[in-house]
Amino acid sequence: MSRKVVLITGASSGIGRAAALAFAVADYHVVGVARRQERLAELAEQIAALPAPHGDFLPITGNVTQANDVETAVAQALERFGRLDIVIANAGVGLRGELVATSWQDIETLLHVNIDGVLHAIRAAVPAMQRSGGGHIMIVSSVLAAIPSPYSACYSASKAFISSLARSIRVELAPHSIHVSDFLVGRTETEFNQKRLGKGERKDSRIPNMQPEQVAAAMVNCARRPRNTVVLRWFDRLLLLANHFFPNLLTYLAGRQYR
Numbered sequence: 001m002s003r004k005v006v007l008i009t010g011a012s013s014g015i016g017r018a019a020a021l022a023f024a025v026a027d028y029h030v031v032g033v034a035r036r037q038e039r040l041a042e043l044a045e046q047i048a049a050l051p052a053p054h055g056d057f058l059p060i061t062g063n064v065t066q067a068n069d070v071e072t073a074v075a076q077a078l079e080r081f082g083r084l085d086i087v088i089a090n091a092g093v094g095l096r097g098e099l100v101a102t103s104w105q106d107i108e109t110l111l112h113v114n115i116d117g118v119l120h121a122i123r124a125a126v127p128a129m130q131r132s133g134g135g136h137i138m139i140v141s142s143v144l145a146a147i148p149s150p151y152s153a154c155y156s157a158s159k160a161f162i163s164s165l166a167r168s169i170r171v172e173l174a175p176h177s178i179h180v181s182d183f184l185v186g187r188t189e190t191e192f193n194q195k196r197l198g199k200g201e202r203k204d205s206r207i208p209n210m211q212p213e214q215v216a217a218a219m220v221n222c223a224r225r226p227r228n229t230v231v232l233r234w235f236d237r238l239l240l241l242a243n244h245f246f247p248n249l250l251t252y253l254a255g256r257q258y259r
Helices: 014-025 037-048 067-081 104-132 153-176 212-224 234-245 247-256
Strands: 005-009 029-034 057-061 086-089 135-142 178-185 229-231
Touching (some): 005 014, 005 067, 005 104, 014 029, 014 037, 029 037, 057 067, 135 212, 153 178, 178 212, 229 234
Parallel strands (some): 005 029, 086 135, 135 178
C-alpha cells in the first residue's frame, strides 16, 4: 500500500505499454486501461515475470471515449490499491490527409479519442487525487501542438487543445497539490503510425524516430521530479525553435512530407 499508483490510458501498445513496464520496474503499482483485452493480458504476464521488486499490474478493458469506462477504471484502481497518485493521459490516434477530403467519421474518432479521452481521464482522476492530498497528471501531447502541420491539421489541433488544457488546469489544480505535465513528444517508432486514420501518405522522411522506451523513461523521471513541459530530444527543441523564427519555412517543409 506504500507504493504509488499510476493509471495509464492506451496501455496496450506503444508509449503506454512502455510506460507501464517502466513504472512497474520502478516499483509503482500500474493500472493499464485499453480496449484490447488480449494485449493487456500479455502485458500483465510480462510484468509478472519481471525481477523483484516490482509493482503489481491491474489490467482494465475500457474505451477512453466513454466517461463511464474511465470512471470505472479509477474506482477499480482505488478498490485494489487504495490510492491514485499519477494519471498518464496517453491514448490517442493520428489522422493524415486533406481536411476537406477526410471522412467526418475519421475526424470525429480523432476528436473523441484525443480530446474526450484526455478530459475523461482528468475529470475521473482529480477527485480521487484530491481525497489523497495531491497527485500528478501527465498529458501526452506532440511537438505538432506548436507547429502548423499541413495535411495533419486535425491531429495537430487536437494536440494544441490538450497542451493548452494542460497549461490552464495546472493553475486550477495547484491549490490541490496536483501537478500537470505536458509532454511534447516527437516522432516515435510505434504501431501508432501504421494505424493512423485518413488516406494521406507520408513521403520518405529524414526525421529520426525515437523509441517508446525513451518516452517512458522520461515519464518516470518526471514522476520523481515534476516538470511543466517536457520535450525529450534536442531535435524536437530545434524544430520548436525553428518554428518560432522561421514559421513559413517549417510549414513548407512539413507540407512537402505528405501527398
